Amino acid sequence: MDFSFPKEYQLFRRMARDFCQNVVKPRAKAIDRDHTVPHDVIREAAKLGLLGVPFPQKYGGMGAGETGYCILAEELGRVCSSTATVIGAHIGIAAMAIHLDGTEEQKQKYLVPLAQGTAIGSFGLTEAQAGSDAAAIKTTAVRDGDHYVLNGAKVFITNGDIAEIMTVMAVTDPSLGAYGGITAFIVETDTPGFSIGTLENKMGIRGSSTAETVFEDVRVPKENVLGGFGAGFLTFMKTLDVGRASLGAATLGGAQAAMEASIKWAKAREQFGVPIATKQSVHFMIADMAVEIEALRSLIYRTAWLIDTGQPHILEAAACKLFGSETAHRCIDRAMQVHGALGYSRDYEIERGWRDQRITEIYEGTNEIQRLVVAANLFRPHGVRISS
């Protein structure tokens, strides 16, 4: 067993950290305050190949697999959850679906610009009445000659208003249900009939955009069916399985940053004539953070290794998202306690981290759904089928 990162990953982490500290971090506070996507930062990331980290070089990617992508997500998560979300939705779900199930032609046409960052991607699953219950979607796609005509609306779509390319799940045969009746499509968002609805005014990750996207007779060529016809639910679930590992990696970065800030502040803050770093109550909080972070780091990179080596990873990836988001919750909450009133102030990073963290327990499958995924994988061999 060798737990060390190969040298290319060590150099990549140094590059990613340099980029995050010097380009991403200085913009984090302002984009949260102004509720704007940092397009300039995203363009700089694209120039360094960071928008295609896990994808093969022959499709314009970096060729660093899930391990490389988790390194990027961790480093982004340390400094700016908003930027991590914009890039995460682009790579981890939008482009990932095409990487996993796209045809060679689709990869050349769509994965290459996504990986190179000349186009931004979004992933369209959630609808007003269908989130955790993904199979309950109402958006329809009806065949008309060489095209499918899409009608419906997707909500809470990260990058929805800035994406050029969107992967969309729609019902093609209502009588067949999730397996057989749902198909995935690649939609170019400049197609007539596509429009942006409500933009969400969120509590956290305010430097990322979350939009409603509306489809009114949007004509999509039949070549843009992604994965098998009627197999869209599988394509989307498979994509989310992989995406969960990198989501966990971003929460790892957030938790680590919260711990480091707590140590720094505990050394500087004096009460009763001594730094609070000398107080056992503070030691215990920071020790608990460190232990959970260490466990999370092992889980994340082992899961990335499972994915990169083509091994089963559904349970582990759900665990990354579940344990990562809840670890980050506890760590940022303890960090606020260590920082006291200062941590509660809008002027400091702890408050932003606290708001940014909360969504990680909700998006891309709530933590309740992750628990179901874990349980389903444990009970299936015993002949017990768990459905939500």
Add this chain to the structure above:
Amino acid sequence: MRIIVPIKQILDPDGLTFRRDKERMFINREEYIIGPGSKAAVEAALRLKGEGDEGSGEPGRTVVALSMGEARADDALREALAMGCDAAYLLSDSAFAYADLSVTTRVLAEAVARLGGADLIVTGRESGDTGAGQIGPRLAQALGYAQVTDVCALVAGEDGIEATRRWGEGYATVKAPLPAVVTVAPEAFEPRLPHGARIMSAYREWDVPVWDADALELGEAALAPLLTKRRESFPPPLEVGEVFRGDPETVAEDVVAALRQQKIIGQAGG
């Protein structure tokens, strides 16, 4: 045009603590990096090649990185490849362990010759650890090339270079014929980050050949240093100026008064 960049790998100074009282350097985190002068040299060379935002170069130019050092200097060369260099060679042999500046110069000059010579050699003004600042000038002497040191802006044509260097209180722009050696001021060439895909290729696809003493045809006599290191010591402590103590208002008034007395700042209202 072939541009050769000799680089040096150094211990990351951020991982070191210096204890003057014990006359010792402690290594808290042993991590090796490309020295800042060397990294600026790679950047300056790559700009001549015409890559990156600030490139003013032309096609057909190649940049080759060289490093003399232990096996681990392979990492520095792969980072240089990831930044955009076209090829890299590691000059490494246990017989180089006691090299002084004269031996290092000989090894580098021999490697340059083996590559068929250079049109331009770009290197750091000084290394990030020993800071001798001699390799550039010594290399120019050994190879019979022109030299310009401490350069902060550089343009290269087919028959010569135009380089701007610090000159007293200002700057001077000088011309030199090719081949030439240029040493660059680290602060003048902010190094680019390596491209992600090049990082992967640098380790997974590209070779960094190792040239040892035999490959460079350097015998025992050529590798005998003129100098041997007997011991290391710290420079004497810097003389600190006057220390002002007291409450903030008084200290501020005293500092202002002292600065006025030294005529560093003017009188109030004047």
